Every structure is written in C-alpha cells, then in structure tokens.
C-alpha cells in the first residue's frame with residue numbers, strides 16, 4: 001500500500017522544519033519531511049569536528065532578530081547563550097571595526113573626531129552623485145572614495161565576482177555605518193546562540209510523533225511513491241519547475257576548515273579580508289559557541305561562481321525571471337514555496353522562521369476550512 005501523509009515537506013532547514021512542526025502540533029497533520037542531505041538543519045547544521053570542536057558546516061550562523069514572535073517560538077526548542085557578534089576588517093595591516101564606526105574613520109584618516117563631528121566630516125569626503133544607479137554610487141556618495149576602496153570595493157568584487165559599479169544600487173541600499181563607537185555587528189534586540197547548537201534545536205523541533213524524517217532522500221525519488229494532500233517545498237524553485245524559464249543564478253562558497261592546537265587563533269570572532277587573500281573572511285567558532293576546548297577550529301570562505309546555491313544574485317534580470325516562477329507557483333494548487341531557495345531571496349534565519357510561521361498558519365487555516373466543508377457535506 002502507498003504510504004500516505006497529509007503534508008510532504010521538502011527540506012529540513014529552518015523553512016521546512018518550522019512548517020512541519022507547526023502543522024504537526026497545531027493542525028494534527030501527519031507530516032513527512034525529506035532532505036537530500038544526510039542531516040537535518042539545512043545550512044544552519046552544526047556538528048563536532050574530528051577534534052571535538054563544534055563547527056557550522058555551511059559557514060558561521062549568528063542568530064539575531066527584532067521579532068518577539070520568532071524568538072519566543074524558537075525558545076520552545078532551545079535555551080540561549082547571549083552573544084553579541086563583533087567583526088574586524090584587516091586593512092593596511094590593521095584590524096579595524098566593521099561596520100565602519102567612529103573608530104574606523106579616526107584610524108583611517110588619523111583623526112580624533114567625536115560623534116557629533118562625523119556627519120560634517122563625511123560631507124567633506126563624500127562624492128554625492130546626481131543619479132544613483134549602482135552600488136558604487138551609493139557607497140561613494142555616502143562615505144567617499146577612500147573608505148569605499150578600503151572596505152567595499154575589493155570585498156564586493158570577491159563576494160559577487162562583480163565590481164560594485166556593475167551591481168544594482170539595491171544591493172547596498174544603505175551603507176551600514178555608525179557615527180558612534182558601537183562595534184557590534186548587529187543591533188537587533190535579541191542576539192543569542194542556541195545553547196546546545198542549531199542541530200540540537202532542530203532535533204527537538206522535529207521530534208513530534210506526527211513527523212517522519214527521511215534523510216538522504218531527494219523529493220524527486222519519493223513524490224510518486226507516496227500519497228499526500230499538500231506539498232511544502234523549500235528547495236530551489238527553478239528546479240521544481242524543471243528550469244522552465246531558465247536557471248536562477250546563485251553565488252556559491254567553498255569552505256576550508258583548519259584546526260589549530262592552540263586555545264585561541266585570532267583576536268576576534270570574524271576577520272574580514274576585503275583586499276588581500278582569495279578568501280573573504282575567517283571565523284573562529286569557539287567565540288560564537290562559547291565552547292571551552294584546548295584546540296580551536298576556524299573556517300576560510302572562498303566565493304565561487306559554481307557550487308551549491310548560497311546567495312541569490314541581486315540583478316534585475318534575475319528578479320524578473322523569479323517573478324515568472326512565482327506566478328507559476330501561485331497557480332499550482334496545493335504547493336507552497338517557502339525559504340530562501342523556494343522564494344529566491346537572501347533571508348536571515350529569523351526572516352525564514354517568520355515566513356514559515358505565516359505559511360504554516362495559512363495552510364492550517366485552509367485545512368480547517370476543508371474539514372468543516374467535509375463535516376457539513378457528510379451531515380447534510
């Protein structure tokens with residue numbers, strides 16, 4: 001007999017896991033969640049490496065949100081360790097705060113400005129453009145050419161494989177910078193890491209008796225072998241429709257992990273390398289996780305044109321192509337696209353959770369309405 005579920009969820013990252021948990025818990029749905037990888041957690045997956053250091057396999061993931069709803073929801077599955085992230089950029093042999101703040105400006109220009117002087121100073125170095133078209137226009141127009149060249153141009157070229165002058169202004173709609181000495185990378189109200197790691201949190205989320213998890217399982221290999229009423233899909237939307245309108249391009253990354261026989265490797269959690277080196281940044285995980293260990297592991301990130309899909313490329317032609325896929329998805333009954341691959345958007349984890357909570361509510365409401373109609377039909 002064909003195994004049958006109420007809902008098939010594709011992808012066990014934040015998007016798929018949140019929808020699966022909500023539908024199982026609040027709508028009593030029987031859910032099968034599949035992932036083609038051998039683990040749950042999607043790109044937020046963490047695990048102990050060979051030395052026993054807790055690492056994030058797909059690059060550093062730092063949790064931050066302004067949403068009470070998202071923080072409260074995830075707190076059902078994890079305790080938290082308070083953590084405020086700090087990053088330095090290696091520039092002209094020095095480690096300077098990024099986002100650019102008062103100390104960065106003083107160090108670069110050899111000044112001793114105070115907070116109230118910054119705006120006036122930037123007005124003397126900025127090169128306002130009459131027509132803002134590219135990322136370069138945005139940055140040079142706000143902080144001037146020197147800061148642009150030191151902190152943005154090289155990093156953007158590495159990250160996107162494009163010069164800022166070729167990237168849409170929307171990529172850098174606002175230059176992240178502070179006029180004070182605040183050197184935190186994020187300013188959200190809630191900044192913390194799951195105390196036992198992300199994978200432990202996902203394990204608790206998916207431990208509901210109505211949820212069956214199948215790993216190493218591609219959606220395509222099961223879609224005809226099982227029965228289900230609705231499909232929640234957090235894989236790439238273009239692949240779902242067999243690339244009907246062409247491929248949606250992504251920027252990829254290679255990760256190089258290194259374990260060192262020393263308790264501390266570098267003086268900050270993340271060091272960006274905007275200008276030299278092939279890698280963009282180096283992260284030391286123990287700062288993020290708070291783990292005590294006499295060895296330490298770091299990861300180097302190398303942007304790539306080819307490889308697993310990580311960052312949707314923000315260009316107008318790609319947005320237009322995605323709009324066609326979205327229209328098609330909207331016309332496909334009982335299919336719900338969710339997450340960063342399903343909706344072709346760079347989302348932070350909290351944004352994906354918020355989106356998934358909304359999608360789950362919509363599906364649960366739809367299912368309840370169908371149940372009511374069935375009851376009325378049977379009793380009529």
Ligand SMILES: Cc1cc2nc3c(=O)[nH]c(=O)nc-3n(C[C@H](O)[C@H](O)[C@H](O)COP(=O)(O)OP(=O)(O)OC[C@H]3O[C@@H](n4cnc5c(N)ncnc54)[C@H](O)[C@@H]3O)c2cc1C
Pocket residue numbers: 010011012013014015016034035036037041042043044058059060061062063064217218219220234235236253310311338339340341347348349350352
């Ligand atoms: C390098 C990097 C660093 C990041 N750092 C942060 C950060 O510090 N803070 C933050 O908030 N966010 C960060 N993010 C964003 C974060 O990773 C995403 O918001 C989050 O992982 C999105 O979850 P998701 O479920 O949409 O996608 P994913 O986590 O990618 O999950 C999708 C899952 O679907 C599976 N899948 C796809 N197709 C199929 C198929 N056909 N069959 C079966 N399974 C399939 C995939 O294997 C995958 O596991 C970072 C992203 C990257 C790339």
